[in-house]
Amino acid sequence: MMQVFDGHNDILSRMWSAGVDPVAQFSKPGMHVNAPEARAGGFAGGFFALYSPQRRAPFDFRGFRGGAMPLSSAIGQPEALQSVIAQLGIAQQLAHAGQIRLCTGARDIEAAMDEAVPAALLHLEGAECIDRELYTLDALHASGLRSLGPVWSRPTIWGDGVPFGYDQDGDTGPGLTADGKRLVARCAELGMVVDTSHLTMKGFWQIGEMGLPLVATHSNAFDICPVTRNLTGAQLRAIGESGGMVGLNYATVFLSPEGWKTGRATLDDCLRQLDAMIEGAGEDHVGLGSDFDGAPLPEGMESCADLPALVAAMERHGFGAELVRKLCHGNWLDFLRRHLGG
Numbered sequence: 001m002m003q004v005f006d007g008h009n010d011i012l013s014r015m016w017s018a019g020v021d022p023v024a025q026f027s028k029p030g031m032h033v034n035a036p037e038a039r040a041g042g043f044a045g046g047f048f049a050l051y052s053p054q055r056r057a058p059f060d061f062r063g064f065r066g067g068a069m070p071l072s073s074a075i076g077q078p079e080a081l082q083s084v085i086a087q088l089g090i091a092q093q094l095a096h097a098g099q100i101r102l103c104t105g106a107r108d109i110e111a112a113m114d115e116a117v118p119a120a121l122l123h124l125e126g127a128e129c130i131d132r133e134l135y136t137l138d139a140l141h142a143s144g145l146r147s148l149g150p151v152w153s154r155p156t157i158w159g160d161g162v163p164f165g166y167d168q169d170g171d172t173g174p175g176l177t178a179d180g181k182r183l184v185a186r187c188a189e190l191g192m193v194v195d196t197s198h199l200t201m202k203g204f205w206q207i208g209e210m211g212l213p214l215v216a217t218h219s220n221a222f223d224i225c226p227v228t229r230n231l232t233g234a235q236l237r238a239i240g241e242s243g244g245m246v247g248l249n250y251a252t253v254f255l256s257p258e259g260w261k262t263g264r265a266t267l268d269d270c271l272r273q274l275d276a277m278i279e280g281a282g283e284d285h286v287g288l289g290s291d292f293d294g295a296p297l298p299e300g301m302e303s304c305a306d307l308p309a310l311v312a313a314m315e316r317h318g319f320g321a322e323l324v325r326k327l328c329h330g331n332w333l334d335f336l337r338r339h340l341g342g
Contacts, residue, residue: 002311003044003113004304005329007217007247007289008123008197009033012087013051014293017058022090023097029303032292035099037305038118044329045100045112045119046290047147047217050087052080052128069164072154080128081136088143091120102144106337113329121336123195123217126152126161132179134186141190146340147217148187149195150180150203153229158183161198162228164253166260170228170235175203181210188212193339197229197289204235213244213339218289220254221276224269227254236280245335246281247289248273248327252296265298267313274314274327283323287332 011033015022026034033043054072094100100120101112112119122145130136137148151161158180160173176184176199184207187194195217196204208214216239222230231239231246239246249255252265255273259265277286292304300309314324 001042001308002324002328003042004046004288004307004311005044005109005113005119005332006046007245007287007332008047008049008125008249008294009290009292010049010051010125010294011292012048012090013053013083014058015090016083016087017053017056019056022093023099026094026097026099029305032290032297032303033118034303035118037303039116041303041305041307042311043118043304043307045103045109046121046332047123048091048100048120049123049125049294050084050145051125051152052083056083072152074155075128077128077131080126084124084129084140088122088140091122095120104144104146105340106333109333109336121146123147123149123193125149125195126154126156126198127158127183128156130158130183132157134183137183137186138190141192145192147193147195148183149197149217150176150183150199152198156180159203160200162200165228167226168228169222169226169232170199170201170204170230172200172228173202175200175206181206184210184212191340193336201232201235205238208238208242212242213335214239214242215244215335216246216289218247218249218291220249220273221280224273224276225254225256225260227260229254231280233280236277240281240285243285243335243338244281245285245287245331246277247287247332248277250290250292250295250297250301252298254295255298259298263296267298267300267310269298270310271313271317274319283326284331284334287327287329
C-alpha cells in the first residue's frame with residue numbers, strides 16, 4: 001500500500017475543541033485521522049497543526065458556502081497560548097500511548113513510517129500565541145515545533161491573512177509587519193519551515209524576498225478554483241523555483257467552483273488541481289496537504305482510510321508509479337531532508 005505523508009491536518013485542534021479523551025478518540029474511527037483508519041489507508045503522518053480557534057468548537061465551513069467569509073477578529077496572545085499548549089499536551093499524550101511518533105526531521109519520519117506509526121511533525125497555524133519578544137517561539141521549538149504559518153485568516157501582530165472569498169486572488173491587503181519579518185527571520189535561524197498558507201499575496205512574496213523556500217502546506221491552484229486561499233500560476237512557479245512545496249488541499253470549497261458553491265466536489269477535482277499544481281510548480285514540488293479534520297472532503301474521501309481511492313484515481317489518471325510516490329510522500333520527505341535534516 002502506498003504510504004501518504006501530507007502537509008496539514010487539524011486532528012489536534014479538533015479533539016481539543018470537542019473536549020474528548022484524545023487517546024480513546026484516536027483509537028477508533030470517527031474523526032478523519034485515527035489509528036485504525038490510518039493503518040487501513042496508509043496514512044503515514046504529516047504536519048499536525050496547533051491552531052487557536054475563536055471559540056472552543058470545531059471550525060465549520062457551512063456558514064459561507066457559496067458566499068464569502070470576512071476575516072475573523074483578532075485573538076489575544078494568552079488565550080491563543082492556552083489552546084496551543086493544550087493541543088501540544090494532546091500530542092504528547094498520543095505519543096506516550098504509542099499512537100503517533102513526534103518527529104523533528106526526515107530521519108524520524110522515515111523511522112516512524114518503517115514502523116507503521118503515524119509521524120507527527122508539529123506545525124503552528126497562526127502565530128497569535130507567540131509574544132513580541134519571541135520567547136514562546138523558542139520554547140515551542142524546544143518542544144518539537146518545526147513548522148509555522150505566521151497567520152491564519154485573521155489579523156495578527158505578525159501580518160494579515162486572507163478572507164475566504166470567491167473570484168478574487170490572495171492580493172487582499174498588507175503582508176508581514178516589521179514584527180512579522182522578525183518572526184520569520186527567527187524561524188529561519190531555527191531552521192523551521194515557514195508556511196504561506198492563509199497569508200496574503202504580498203506576505204507570500206515578502207517571504208520569498210527573505211530568501212526562504214516558499215511553502216504552502218495546504219493550498220490549491222487559483223486557475224482551477226478562483227478562491228482567495230488558492231495560488232496563482234506565478235505563485236506556483238515561484239514555489240518550484242525556490243525549491244519549496246505546495247500540498248493539495250482536499251477541502252471541497254477550494255477544489256472547484258462547484259465545490260465553493262455547493263460544498264460538493266470529487267476526486268476528479270483533486271486530479272485537475274494536481275495537474276495545474278504540477279504544471280506550475282513542477283512535479284518535484286507538489287505533495288498532499290489534506291486539511292483532514294478541518295474541512296469538508298470530496299466524495300469518496302470520508303477519512304484517511306480512503307486514501308487508496310485517491311492513489312487509485314491518480315494511477316487511472318495516468319500518473320506513473322514514480323510520480324504517485326513523489327506526490328504521496330517522496331517530495332515532502334525530500335524537502336524536509338534538505339531543510340530540517342535529521
